[in-house]
Amino acid sequence: MGTITVRDAVYAFLADQGIDTIFGNPGSTELPMFRDMPPSIRYVLGLQEGVVAGMADGHAQATGLPALLNLHSSAGVGHALGNIHTAYRNRTPMVIVAGQQARSILPFEPFLFAERPTEFPQPFVKWAVEPARAEDVPLAIARAFHVAMQPPRGPVFVSVPVDDWDRPSTLLAPRRVSTRLDADPGLLTEAGAMLARAERPVIVAGSGVGRSGAGAALAHLASLHQAPVWAAPFAARETIDENHPLFAGFLPAAREPIVAALSGHDLVLVIGAPVFTWHVEGFGPAVPPGAALVLIDDDPDFAARVPQGLAITGDIPAAIERLTATRAPDRGPPAPRPSYPAPAGGSITSDLLIARLQALRPHGIAIAEEAPSSRPALHRHFRVGPGDTFHACASGGLGFALPAAAGLAVAGRPTLALIGDGSMMYSIQTLWSAARYALDLRVIVVNNCGYAALDQFGEQFGVQGAETALPGLDFCALAQGHGLPAARVSDPAGLDEALVALFARTGPSLLEVMVAR
Numbered sequence: 001m002g003t004i005t006v007r008d009a010v011y012a013f014l015a016d017q018g019i020d021t022i023f024g025n026p027g028s029t030e031l032p033m034f035r036d037m038p039p040s041i042r043y044v045l046g047l048q049e050g051v052v053a054g055m056a057d058g059h060a061q062a063t064g065l066p067a068l069l070n071l072h073s074s075a076g077v078g079h080a081l082g083n084i085h086t087a088y089r090n091r092t093p094m095v096i097v098a099g100q101q102a103r104s105i106l107p108f109e110p111f112l113f114a115e116r117p118t119e120f121p122q123p124f125v126k127w128a129v130e131p132a133r134a135e136d137v138p139l140a141i142a143r144a145f146h147v148a149m150q151p152p153r154g155p156v157f158v159s160v161p162v163d164d165w166d167r168p169s170t171l172l173a174p175r176r177v178s179t180r181l182d183a184d185p186g187l188l189t190e191a192g193a194m195l196a197r198a199e200r201p202v203i204v205a206g207s208g209v210g211r212s213g214a215g216a217a218l219a220h221l222a223s224l225h226q227a228p229v230w231a232a233p234f235a236a237r238e239t240i241d242e243n244h245p246l247f248a249g250f251l252p253a254a255r256e257p258i259v260a261a262l263s264g265h266d267l268v269l270v271i272g273a274p275v276f277t278w279h280v281e282g283f284g285p286a287v288p289p290g291a292a293l294v295l296i297d298d299d300p301d302f303a304a305r306v307p308q309g310l311a312i313t314g315d316i317p318a319a320i321e322r323l324t325a326t327r328a329p330d331r332g333p334p335a336p337r338p339s340y341p342a343p344a345g346g347s348i349t350s351d352l353l354i355a356r357l358q359a360l361r362p363h364g365i366a367i368a369e370e371a372p373s374s375r376p377a378l379h380r381h382f383r384v385g386p387g388d389t390f391h392a393c394a395s396g397g398l399g400f401a402l403p404a405a406a407g408l409a410v411a412g413r414p415t416l417a418l419i420g421d422g423s424m425m426y427s428i429q430t431l432w433s434a435a436r437y438a439l440d441l442r443v444i445v446v447n448n449c450g451y452a453a454l455d456q457f458g459e460q461f462g463v464q465g466a467e468t469a470l471p472g473l474d475f476c477a478l479a480q481g482h483g484l485p486a487a488r489v490s491d492p493a494g495l496d497e498a499l500v501a502l503f504a505r506t507g508p509s510l511l512e513v514m515v516a517r
Helices: 006-017 028-034 049-063 073-091 103-108 134-149 185-197 207-211 215-225 255-262 300-304 316-324 350-360 372-381 401-410 430-436 453-461 476-480 494-505
Strands: 021-024 042-045 065-073 093-101 156-160 203-204 229-231 247-250 267-269 292-297 310-315 366-369 389-391 413-418 441-447 488-490 509-514
Touching: 006 028, 006 134, 021 049, 028 093, 042 049, 042 430, 049 065, 049 073, 049 389, 049 401, 049 430, 065 073, 073 093, 073 156, 093 134, 134 156, 134 267, 156 185, 185 292, 185 310, 185 316, 185 494, 203 215, 207 215, 215 229, 215 316, 229 267, 267 316, 292 300, 292 316, 300 310, 310 453, 350 441, 350 494, 366 372, 372 413, 389 401, 401 413, 401 430, 401 441, 413 509, 430 441, 441 476, 441 494, 476 488, 476 509, 488 494
Parallel strands: 021 042, 021 065, 065 093, 093 156, 203 229, 203 267, 229 247, 267 292, 292 310, 366 389, 366 413, 413 441, 441 509, 488 509
Antiparallel strands: none
């Protein structure tokens, strides 16, 4: 066998970790990484760095493994930072390997070099390094994978000079690294006693429940205690089966409405979310006066900033299992969740679209959503159920959901992307990747011809006249130009037929739905 190179050692490590996919949009300083790339590795190309970052995020959420993202030095990293921020907020394990100019010319600030590369992606990576020596690159990438998987999970960053890949190295010794964080059993016993004593407990479930696959266990705990379950504000993942009789709905992102929704309960158990994510200024207590508060999450930062009560850091499924062993007193069932009438069909509204989508869509799919003005209708009429997963943008930055949907589909999940027209234009290039790799992806563009969500906020803040209209966008033409079949519907009488046809197709396709604003 010839000399082992840095590249050889890295690919051997990736094989040991079960990593077979690299997402990227390469530049010149990255190309040597791909010389003699093993046939077991597939390179998924996106046409813009933010797109490939979102694809890597979706793929990691689907597989539970760190995604490997390859970016071009500073310019490429800069383009990707919006979705790197989202991956950080999504708690998505992601290893970013970015190029750097050759070591010998770095003192001369060459073209396309990365200045202070480890500082640039901060604070939205957990760890960043440019190894001091070429032979340290494999070890740095190995450490990055383990750091990415340690709770709370998130993206990490490794800057690699272009000439490092061909330098001599050695294969890494096998290692096993535990990333489980067990909660204090004494505190869990205390939390269980509080739950048993409570007369009217309520549960608030966040993205951590979906990420850890704990939805069914949490629903069982809720049933034992007849505790209604609210989705935390801006929960970016599914929580429990939304058809469950104890699912209460979605908490708003404002202090006083949260307290009002939770009033009448004497224990608030928050699992997999901070207390709380607010979007607008508010005042007063965080939970109803007199109510006890317990937080359980694997992020110690959530615990550090809890405003009151008991905060426990640890593995979410294990903590729920411990609480399930607590003896539950007899309690009557809570009030049923309000139902909403079927929307009228005089025109296509967000409510009508979402209601018909829920009725006609296949189940057991991944749903990626970024249609802000349709989110209330989604909460009223859509139900994420068994086998479904739900993926939204925890950071609030647009341009995530469409590439994330592609990444979910790369992982083998049948996927639906529900995207607003404004959001769609942040990552339209994703459609090329969907066509190029024949992904099992359906895209619904909710076209209300503008940033309608901003109109709603304008009313709240008393602001009028902001430029929010987006006339003239033809998403069918854009999809066809990227290689996807596409159709448009504007008449309510044709909505059902268009939705059925969308899901009957094979391969990626797009439906543009003209929605009354």
